[in-house]
Amino acid sequence: MANQFDVIILGGGPAGYVAAIRSAQLGMSTAVIEKEKLGGVCVNIGCIPTKALLHSAYIASLLREAKEFGVEAGAVKTDYGVAMQRSRRVSDQNSKGVEFLMKKNKVTVVKGAGVLQPGRKVKVGSDTYEAKKAVLIATGSRVKGLPQIGLEINKTTVISSDEALFLEKAPASMAIIGAGAVGMEFADIFHAFGTKVMLIEALPRILPLEDPEASDALAKSYKKRGIEVIPAAKVKKGTPGKDKMTLEVEANGATQKIEVATVLMAAGRAVNTENIGLAECGVQVTDRGFIKVDQSLQTTAPGYYAIGDVAGPPMLAHKGMREGVTVTEIIAGKKPHAIRYDNVPSVTYCHPEVASIGLTEDQCKERKLDYVAGKFPFSANGRARGTGETEGFVKILRDKKYGEILGAHIVGGHASEIIHELAVARENEYTVEEVELAIHAHPTMSEAVAQAALDSLGRVVDM
Amino acid sequence: MATNVYMEALSPTMEEGRVVKWHKRDGDPVKTGETLAEVETDKAVMDLVARADGVLRQITAAEGQTVAVGSVVAVIAAPGEAVGAAPASAPKPAPAPAPGGGERGAAPSAATPADATRVKASPLARRIAKEAGVDLKLVTGTGPGGRVTKRDLESAGGGVPAEARPVAAQPAPQREVPLPAPRSPVVTRGGAAYEDVPLTQIRKTIAKRLATSLGPIPHFFLTIEVDMERASEARDALNKQLGDQGKVSFNDIIIKATAHALTQHRACNAWFQEDHIRYWNEVHIGMAVAVEDGLITPVIRNADLKSLAGIGGEAKELAERARNRRLQPNEYTGATFSVSNLGMFDIDQFTAVINPPEAGIIAVGSIVEKPVVVEGQLTARRRMRITMSCDHRVIDGATGAAFLRTLKQMLENPLAMLL
Numbered sequence: 001m002a003n004q005f006d007v008i009i010l011g012g013g014p015a016g017y018v019a020a021i022r023s024a025q026l027g028m029s030t031a032v033i034e035k036e037k038l039g040g041v042c043v044n045i046g047c048i049p050t051k052a053l054l055h056s057a058y059i060a061s062l063l064r065e066a067k068e069f070g071v072e073a074g075a076v077k078t079d080y081g082v083a084m085q086r087s088r089r090v091s092d093q094n095s096k097g098v099e100f101l102m103k104k105n106k107v108t109v110v111k112g113a114g115v116l117q118p119g120r121k122v123k124v125g126s127d128t129y130e131a132k133k134a135v136l137i138a139t140g141s142r143v144k145g146l147p148q149i150g151l152e153i154n155k156t157t158v159i160s161s162d163e164a165l166f167l168e169k170a171p172a173s174m175a176i177i178g179a180g181a182v183g184m185e186f187a188d189i190f191h192a193f194g195t196k197v198m199l200i201e202a203l204p205r206i207l208p209l210e211d212p213e214a215s216d217a218l219a220k221s222y223k224k225r226g227i228e229v230i231p232a233a234k235v236k237k238g239t240p241g242k243d244k245m246t247l248e249v250e251a252n253g254a255t256q257k258i259e260v261a262t263v264l265m266a267a268g269r270a271v272n273t274e275n276i277g278l279a280e281c282g283v284q285v286t287d288r289g290f291i292k293v294d295q296s297l298q299t300t301a302p303g304y305y306a307i308g309d310v311a312g313p314p315m316l317a318h319k320g321m322r323e324g325v326t327v328t329e330i331i332a333g334k335k336p337h338a339i340r341y342d343n344v345p346s347v348t349y350c351h352p353e354v355a356s357i358g359l360t361e362d363q364c365k366e367r368k369l370d371y372v373a374g375k376f377p378f379s380a381n382g383r384a385r386g387t388g389e390t391e392g393f394v395k396i397l398r399d400k401k402y403g404e405i406l407g408a409h410i411v412g413g414h415a416s417e418i419i420h421e422l423a424v425a426r427e428n429e430y431t432v433e434e435v436e437l438a439i440h441a442h443p444t445m446s447e448a449v450a451q452a453a454l455d456s457l458g459r460v461v462d463m
Numbered sequence: 464m465a466t467n468v469y470m471e472a473l474s475p476t477m478e479e480g481r482v483v484k485w486h487k488r489d490g491d492p493v494k495t496g497e498t499l500a501e502v503e504t505d506k507a508v509m510d511l512v513a514r515a516d517g518v519l520r521q522i523t524a525a526e527g528q529t530v531a532v533g534s535v536v537a538v539i540a541a542p543g544e545a546v547g548a549a550p551a552s553a554p555k556p557a558p559a560p561a562p563g564g565g566e567r568g569a570a571p572s573a574a575t576p577a578d579a580t581r582v583k584a585s586p587l588a589r590r591i592a593k594e595a596g597v598d599l600k601l602v603t604g605t606g607p608g609g610r611v612t613k614r615d616l617e618s619a620g621g622g623v624p625a626e627a628r629p630v631a632a633q634p635a636p637q638r639e640v641p642l643p644a645p646r647s648p649v650v651t652r653g654g655a656a657y658e659d660v661p662l663t664q665i666r667k668t669i670a671k672r673l674a675t676s677l678g679p680i681p682h683f684f685l686t687i688e689v690d691m692e693r694a695s696e697a698r699d700a701l702n703k704q705l706g707d708q709g710k711v712s713f714n715d716i717i718i719k720a721t722a723h724a725l726t727q728h729r730a731c732n733a734w735f736q737e738d739h740i741r742y743w744n745e746v747h748i749g750m751a752v753a754v755e756d757g758l759i760t761p762v763i764r765n766a767d768l769k770s771l772a773g774i775g776g777e778a779k780e781l782a783e784r785a786r787n788r789r790l791q792p793n794e795y796t797g798a799t800f801s802v803s804n805l806g807m808f809d810i811d812q813f814t815a816v817i818n819p820p821e822a823g824i825i826a827v828g829s830i831v832e833k834p835v836v837v838e839g840q841l842t843a844r845r846r847m848r849i850t851m852s853c854d855h856r857v858i859d860g861a862t863g864a865a866f867l868r869t870l871k872q873m874l875e876n877p878l879a880m881l882l
Contacts (some may be wrong), residue, residue, distance in 0.1 A: 185517050337607055404613070429585030429606075429613055 005031045007331060008122050008131040009138055010114045013040020015308025015320030016138035023328040028133065032107055033114035033124055038098040039091075040140050041319040048094050050185050052087035054349050057192030061351065065388065080170040080193045082463045087165065116277035120303045123277075124390050134303055134331045137283070137291060138320070141309035145265045149241065150238040151177070157245045158238065161186065170195045171261040175247055177205035177235055178267030181348040184218065186264055188350040190306060191227050198228040200249060202267070204232050207348060211360040211409040213395060215373075218411065221352060238263065242433035260448055271310045284440040286312070297340075299325045305331070307432050319344050343426050347416040352391045355419035358407030358426060361397060370400040372454025374432070378412045380463050381451075382443035389413030394448040396422070396432060398456035403431030410449075418446050432456050466515035468537040470530050473502060481529040482536065483508055484511045486872075494541060496603075500536070508600075552580045584611035591616055591833065596648075603816075612736040631729045650726040650767075661739045680735075681855040686816050687867045689843045689874045690829050697877045708772075713847075714750070714804050717777040717827055719756045720873040721802055722766035723880050728866040732799045734820035735857050741820075749798030749818055750778060752785045759785050760818060762798045804831060810846040822857035826850045 007023045009016045012034030023030040038043050056078075063076045102109050110123040120131040143160035144267035145153040153160050160169075161182055170193035174184045179201035191197045199222065205215040206222075206229055219229050233251035247258045271289055278285065282301040290313075291299055298305050301304065305327050322339055323346030329336040348354040364371045374406045378384035379391045392412030399406055407424040425435050436453040440446050447462075454460045470480050480502040482569075487499050497512040498517065517847060524536040535820040582599040583616040584592065588611045592599045596833040604611035694716055702713045725732040725746045734741040746767040748762035761781035763774055785789050800822075806829040815826035828848040835844045849870065873879050 030856035365505075402592060402594070404587050431586050431590060434586050 002301040003127060003129045005029045005108065005129065006133045007031075007129055007136065007328065008033065008120075008129055008134075009136040010042065010116065010122060011138035011140055011272075011308070012038040013097070013103075013110070013138060013308060013315040013320065014042045014138045015311075015324045016040070016136065017101065017142075017324075018321040019136055019138065019307060019324030019328050020107045022329070024107050024326045026332040026334075028328070028332060030105075030107045031110055031129060032102065033110045033112065033122060033129070035111070037095045038109065040097040040417040043094045043098065045162050045165055045386065046078070047317055049087040050182075050189070051349055052090040053083055053165075053189045054351075054442055056086065057189045058084035058351060060192045067331070069388070070369050070456060078135045078170070078193045081168040081192070085169060087381070089431055100336065104186075114276065116281045116283070116304070120388075131303070134305055134327075137276070137278075137299070137304060137306040137310055138308045138324070139276055139310050140320075141271045141315055142201050143265065144268050144270040145175070145370075146267070149235060151235065151263060151265060151441070153265060154463040156242070157240055157243065157329050158262070158265065160265050161267065162253075164190075164264055170233040172196065174198070174264055175200055175245070176266050178202075178265070178266045179229070179231070180209070181207075181346075182346050183264075184268035184354075186266060186351040187222065187227050190269075198260065199228065200247075201229075201231045201233060202232045202234060203231065207354060207415060209346070209360075210348075210354055210356055211395065212353050212362060213393070213408070214356065214409050215353070216410050217392055218350070218354060225367065250298060262264045269309070269315060273310060284294060296330045297323060314346065316343055316344060316346070321417075340427065343423065345419050347419065349416060350414045353415035354409075354411050355415040356407065356409045357419055357423050358405065359397060360409070361395075361408060362396055363429050364406055365418075369406060371406055372398045372456050372458075373402050374398060374454065374460070376448045376450045376451035376455055376460065376463065378445065378448055381445060381448045383445050383447070384413065386443070387413065387444075394418070394452040396435075396452045396456050398432045403433055405430070405432060405435070405455075408449075408452075412448075414445050418449060421446060421449055465516065465520070465538045467535045468499060468513070468519075469541060470502070470512070470524070470532050470534045470536050471511060471622040472532045479529050479531045479744060480511075482524045482526050484526055485522060489520060489522050489560055491519050492542070493517060493519050494773075509771045513539060517541050545622075546562050553858065570647055570702050578594050582610055582611065585613065587613050588616055623628060643839055648727075648729060648742065650729050650732065650746065657743045659736070659739045659741050662737075665757055667832050680817050682814075682852050682853055683855050683860070683863075684811060684850055685784045685860070686848055687851040687871055689847050689871045691834075691874065693872050694846050694877050695830070704770065709775055709779075709850060710732055711775050712778075713806065714827075715771055716765055716803075716877065717825075717874070718748050718750060718763060718774055718778065719880060720770070720870055720877070721800065722748050722763075724866055724870040726767050727869055730860070730862045731823050731853075731858055731866045733822045733857050734799070735821060735822055738836055743799040745799065747797055747799045749795075749801035749821070749824075750781070751801060751803035751815070751824075752782045754786055754788070759795050760801055761785050761789065761795050764797070771792055785818055789798050791848070800824070802827065802855060804846070806867055808878060812850055815852050817854055819854075822854040823863065823866075824852050826852065 001371050006028035007030045009020050009032045012032045016032055019031050020032045022266055042048060059096050060076060060078050063073045085221065091384045108428065110129065112123050112200050114122040114124045114136065117123050120135050122129045122135060143162060145151050145158065145160065151158055164186055170190055173196040173197045174190050176187050177430060179198050179199050181197060184207060187197045187199045201208065201384060206219055208216045222229050230249065230251050236248040236255065238252055239246045244259055244261055245263045247263065250260055273285055273289060273291060281304055283304055284300040286292050291310045292308050293311050294301055297311060307323035309315040311323060326336045326339055337357055343357060345355060345357045361373060375393055375395045377389040382392050389412060395409040396405060397407040405422060405426050408419065410418055421435065432453040436450050440450045451460055451462050473480065480786045483501040483503050485500045487493055493499060493513040494516050495513055497513045499513050500511045501508050502511045520538050520540045522537045530536060533817050556565050581603060585606060589599065591613060595634055600613055601609050602611045605615055606612040638841060661870055698711055698713065698716060729742050731748055732743045745765060747762050747764045748766040749762050751758055751760050763777055766774060779795065798818065798821060801818050801824040804827040805813055806827055809829050811831065812828045813826050815824045818822050830845050832843050832845045835846065837844065849867065853868055
């Protein structure tokens with residue numbers, strides 16, 4: 001039967017397409033059903049285009065400082081539309097790359113919106129596809145607004161990242177609601193393109209899930225650059241005007257009215273669990289709306305599995321990708337390495353970058369762990385001085401008794417790249433000693449990792 | 464498909480195992496990791512665990528029966544699965560499950576049989592095991608390639624066999640364990656004055672067997688030669704410093720060093736108490752003093768905490784009162800370890816008799832100038848021989864040797880006592 005596959009995957013985002021490739025590698029006939037472009041939010045309206053825009057922003061700020069480095073570039077002019085077009089080309093290349101990978105691995109791609117049916121079947125339009133082994137639900141998530149306070153996404157004055165990524169020009173002013181990774185990155189981008197940016201966060205500090213020291217470092221850096229940061233703020237009301245929005249924001253015990261051209265909603269995401277036939281197949285969801293899964297990522301309906309954002313936090317592409325690999329190996333009867341959800345790196349690509357893994361210092365305190373914090377600032381790192389990237393630090397939280405790396409936090413240039421040394425260390429249960437024993441090339445930013453490890457042992461060298 | 468249950472090598476030297484008790488009967492459902500039977504190895508009684516889920520069938524080794532490692536003792540069949548006729552009553556030896564073979568992940572069911580030859584463990588797991596006194600060989604690894612991870616060590620009761628856990632973690636050992644290891648290898652102050660560790664079966668047997676072969680206390684002896692150059696220099700310097708305020712003798716230095724070394728080797732600072740061993744957290748040194756009609760051992764209490772001059776004064780005073788028969792009973796009882804010194808009689812080397820319930824005594828010979836090779840040069844050095852008598856019911860050869868090595872290091876580098 002032509003419409004029969006071993007594995008059918010609903011959704012071609014990072015979790016889905018990686019699952020498809022691994023499934024095909026394991027010799028299972030595989031189909032991916034995708035209603036939009038392959039690559040999902042990440043490739044098309046998420047991780048990938050924002051990284052392209054962030055690099056444009058980085059070039060702009062680099063050129064503004066170029067004189068100090070002996071390079072005269074004249075007056076720096078920016079054009080968000082051009083940067084946006086470039087980011088689109090990057091996204092398209094990546095989406096085409098995923099298409100190529102599907103072909104290369106002989107994965108059938110079905111275009112359309114799939115709806116699950118009992119008996120491991122998926123209906124797309126009038127066609128029905130049947131999975132012999134498993135159906136994987138990888139439908140991902142989307143941005144959500146706050147309609148209850150008048151901040152429904154209207155795609156003109158109140159937008160989400162979906163619209164921000166397609167703007168032809170940078171607005172004159174912008175209030176970004178939510179200072180998590182998305183809010184932080186767009187603040188960085190639009191500020192560099194000349195927008196007057198205001199960053200509003202409900203929790204007491206920006207990047208609330210990161211280590212407090214990372215939040216402090218970024219708040220300082222943003223303020224210095226002229227990005228207004230308002231933490232512990234409550235947006236009480238949003239009133240649309242002609243080409244503008246007026247926000248009532250309560251912070252520090254006072255309510256202020258803020259008038260901006262655009263409001264960017266960067267708080268929270270909703271999972272795509274509606275209209276895909278979950279209830280009909282017996283797939284249950286949790287109180288928070290995620291699909292309920294067991295240790296092998298199987299849902300409450302046998303033969304139906306969930307991976308990626310729909311399967312629960314952290315809602316990160318790389319977590320979904322790993323689930324995609326693991327779930328297909330389980331379906332193929334293998335016994336894969338258990339996913340360590342406590343060892344998923346978290347990265348915000350603003351400048352300076354913020355990357356972390358494991359516990360924050362606050363979490364160590366909450367858990368009453370006996371820990372030592374080792375810290376090394378990039379201002380004491382030779383390579384960072386050379387490139388002028390002296391903001392930030394590496395901080396390692398070490399278990400006092402056994403030297404376990406409880407958590408690591410990096411703020412600084414290339415933090416997103418440097419963190420992986422510690423991800424490998426933690427995955428393999430290396431202690432700070434093993435990290436420090438590895439010879440680090442000099443001069444590199446990564447030396448700060450070794451120095452922070454040494455500092456946690458009380459024998460830092462370079463400071 | 465049915466999975467064979469083999470007699471596994473549960474200790475590195477095990478060649479055969481005796482089934483002590485089946486925990487599961489024919490037809491019982493079993494889960495991976497569940498205890499199927501208790502097996503007596505050459506060292507202890509260990510659990511034989513299920514390596515698959517299913518129903519236990521075809522038990523071929525009866526309770527009390529001894530079978531070779533690698534023999535099939537039962538099978539685990541899928542529920543309802545028909546299994547072939549029971550193998551012949553003498554089970555054919557089959558290879559034990561190959562450790563490290565096949566693709567293995569860390570999924571909860573992917574347990575790996577303990578590998579007796581080489582232990583794969585993460586650096587963190589190694590460190591935790593070392594400090595906690597856990598034998599990694601006995602822990603089932605679930606990491607990549609059967610590596611023991613921190614989680615494996617933490618899942619006590621599940622993956623960690625009781626034998627692998629430090630004894631102190633159990634309220635009372637229900638089964639035999641290799642050694643009644645004290646909770647701490649070193650003396651821990653601030654808590655109870657001592658810790659009673661019940662005698663385990665194997666210890667009881669050793670105690671009985673050795674006692675009948677060697678007399679009431681099964682002695683064994685360890686001799687070590689110590690370079691006393693630096694101790695002599697230190698003594699000369701100290702005595703110059705003290706001037707008229709007394710003298711430090713070699714005996715004082717030896718008592719001090721012994722007390723210090725014992726704080727690091729609590730296993731030797733112990734009493735044999737018939738059904739338990741008392742490991743002391745206080746160090747009281749009995750000092751053998753020859754008196755007119757025999758011998759008495761006055762006690763220098765907490766010798767490890769006293770200064771050399773303090774020990775010297777007390778030793779002199781106690782010895783004098785011993786000779787005058789003026790000692791109170793509490794002054795010659797309660798030692799945790801003893802020192803007997805016949806060096807002043809030019810005895811080169813001798814063995815001392817243990818003073819029960821103490822588990823050890825050292826016999827100190829005279830300091831003699833001897834030709835020795837130091838850094839390739841033949842030279843004359845002041846040397847001294849110490850022979851330790853150990854109660855084998857408490858102290859094993861390696862335990863006593865480790866203590867003597869520390870004692871030697873202390874005497875050869877007297878400054879270490881200041882650490």
